[in-house]
Amino acid sequence: xxxxxxxxxxxxxxxxxxxxxxxxxxxxxxxxxxxxxxxxxxxxxxxxxxxxxxxxxxxxxxxxxxxxxxxxxxxxxxxxxxxxxxxxxxxxxxxxxxxxxxxxxxxxxxxxxxxxxxxxxxxxxxxxxxxxxxxxxxxxxxxxxxxxxxxxxxxxxxxxxxxxxxxxxxxxxxxxxxxxxxxxxxxxxxxxxxxxxxxxxxxxxxxxxxxxxxxxxxxxxxxxxxxxxxxxxxxxxxxxxxxxxxxxxxxxxxxxxxxxxxxxxxxxxxxxxxxxxxxxxxxxxxxxxxxxxxxxxxxxxxxxxxxxxxxxxxxxxxx
Numbered sequence: 001x002x003x004x005x006x007x008x009x010x011x012x013x014x015x016x017x018x019x020x021x022x023x024x025x026x027x028x029x030x031x032x033x034x035x036x037x038x039x040x041x042x043x044x045x046x047x048x049x050x051x052x053x054x055x056x057x058x059x060x061x062x063x064x065x066x067x068x069x070x071x072x073x074x075x076x077x078x079x080x081x082x083x084x085x086x087x088x089x090x091x092x093x094x095x096x097x098x099x100x101x102x103x104x105x106x107x108x109x110x111x112x113x114x115x116x117x118x119x120x121x122x123x124x125x126x127x128x129x130x131x132x133x134x135x136x137x138x139x140x141x142x143x144x145x146x147x148x149x150x151x152x153x154x155x156x157x158x159x160x161x162x163x164x165x166x167x168x169x170x171x172x173x174x175x176x177x178x179x180x181x182x183x184x185x186x187x188x189x190x191x192x193x194x195x196x197x198x199x200x201x202x203x204x205x206x207x208x209x210x211x212x213x214x215x216x217x218x219x220x221x222x223x224x225x226x227x228x229x230x231x232x233x234x235x236x237x238x239x240x241x242x243x244x245x246x247x248x249x250x251x252x253x254x255x256x257x258x259x260x261x262x263x264x265x266x267x268x269x270x271x272x273x274x275x276x277x278x279x280x281x282x283x284x285x286x287x288x289x290x291x292x293x294x295x296x297x298x299x300x301x302x303x304x305x306x307x308x309x310x311x312x313x314x315x316x317x318x319x
Contacts, residue, residue, distance in 0.1 A: 004097040005045070006033070011065060013089045017143075017150035019072040020118065021084050024058075024065040025095065032063040036098035038129035039122050039221070042066060043096035043267060043275075044079075046086060051267045052079035055195070055221070056098060057121035057151075059128040066095070069150060071118040101274065101291070102195070102221040104129060109189030111137040112182060114204050116196025117144075120151060122221060123195060131160040138163050142177050142200070145170045179207045186212045193219045215294070222272050222290040227307045231286065234310040238262050238319045239281055253305035253315075262319060264305055271307035278305055282316035285309075 012024040027033060041055045058067030072084045087093060102122055104111065111130055115123040120141050130137040139160070143149035146168050155164045167177040183192065192213055194204040201220055208218045229250045236253055237244045238260075247256040254264055254276060267275040271289025280301050287297040289304040296302060303317070 005094050006097060007092060007094055008033075008066070010087050010089050010091045010093065013087070017152075018148035020150035021070050021072070021087075022150065023068045023070065023083075023087055025068065025093065026065045028092065030064075033066060034097055035063060036060055036066075036125075037100050038104055038125040039102035040098040040100040040125070041102075041122070041273075042068075042098050043273075044068075044083065045094040045096075046079060046082045050079060050082060051096075052083070053223075053268060053273045054083075055102075055122040055125070055223075057124040060125055061128070061132060066098075069118060069121045102193075102219065104193075105191045105217075105219070107189065108135065108191045109187070110191075111135065112190065112192045113137060113139040114142070114177075114182075114192070114194045114196075115140070116142045116194075116200035118150075119194070119196030119200070119221075119223065121195070123193065124151065124155070126193065127158070127160050127163065131158075131163070138165060138182075140165045140167060140177055140182060142167045142169075142196070144168065179204065180211065183208055183211045183213070186214070186217070191217045191219060195221045195223065198222060220290075227270055228288055229307075229309075231309045234312070235314040236310075237282075237314065237316045239316055240319055247309070252307065253303075253309070253317075257305065257319070264319065266306055269306045271304045274304065276304055276306045278303055279318035280315060281318050283310055283312040283314050285315065286311045 008025040009028045010023055011026040014022045036056055038060050041053045043051050043053055045051050054068045056066055057069050070080050070083045073080045113123040113126055127139050192208045194201050233248050236247055241262050243260050245256045245260050247253050264276050267273045274291045280303050285300055285303040286309040288308045
């Protein structure tokens with residue numbers, strides 16, 4: 001997979017809430033940036049060998065800057081910590097061109113946006129786009145406490161501030177998110193979007209399903225998941241490379257391939273971003289990602305080799 005890379009500079013850096021840094025990235029010469037759609041993310045090449053994805057949280061109509069919000073997560077694999085330490089004002093950084101795996105549904109009659117913690121970032125871009133299109137929406141922002149939450153002042157000043165509803169765990173019960181009431185009974189053209197911690201997202205998705213929303217009207221973007229590497233060993237044949245490798249229990253296909261000199265482009269290593277997607281020519285994948293749709297998983301002709309395994313004794317991949 002070839003990727004268009006942009007050399008940008010950190011024009012502005014601001015720390016908000018607890019452990020969140022907000023970065024404005026711009027072209028060093030002031031040229032307009034490639035346009036993006038709400039829900040898009042970029043690959044940040046934080047340092048050699050370390051690439052991470054972060055959602056664009058600015059107004060898609062603003063081509064002067066790409067705006068990011070990054071939570072410093074002590075449980076991360078080093079990406080967010082490196083962003084906080086390295087990306088100071090004036091620092092140049094390589095990023096990939098915007099990609100969108102979390103787009104707004106075209107023609108929705110109403111959109112319900114639900115962000116938990118740093119999962120608010122793609123929702124802010126969506127709110128800008130929906131407001132510009134005069135499309136009805138409401139934005140629900142859930143956080144642990146007001147003092148630890150970023151973007152509040154920005155959302156309070158936004159043209160769409162009347163559509164924003166913050167909810168905090170440590171404040172009165174009446175202001176907490178009443179999910180059944182927010183979702184209501186499904187109506188034609190109403191779509192639900194959620195991003196945040198995995199447990200929070202699962203709660204919202206399960207609530208939407210119980211309320212009767214169709215799967216195609218429930219949109220989600222995970223930014224971090226637990227990877228289950230358990231399972232029996234199996235064989236992988238790299239068709240184009242002419243190599244065969246055993247994938248041990250607890251080992252990823254990605255790592256096994258690397259041992260025999262086959263490098264597959266990678267990024268998140270959690271089955272979130274889709275960078276390591278490969279075609280399956282033979283065998284049955286054991287999908288453990290959150291990137292492919294249920295229909296794509298059922299087809300069984302693609303696999304994310306960073307996290308997924310095999311149900312069959314052998315997989316033949318087109319690599």
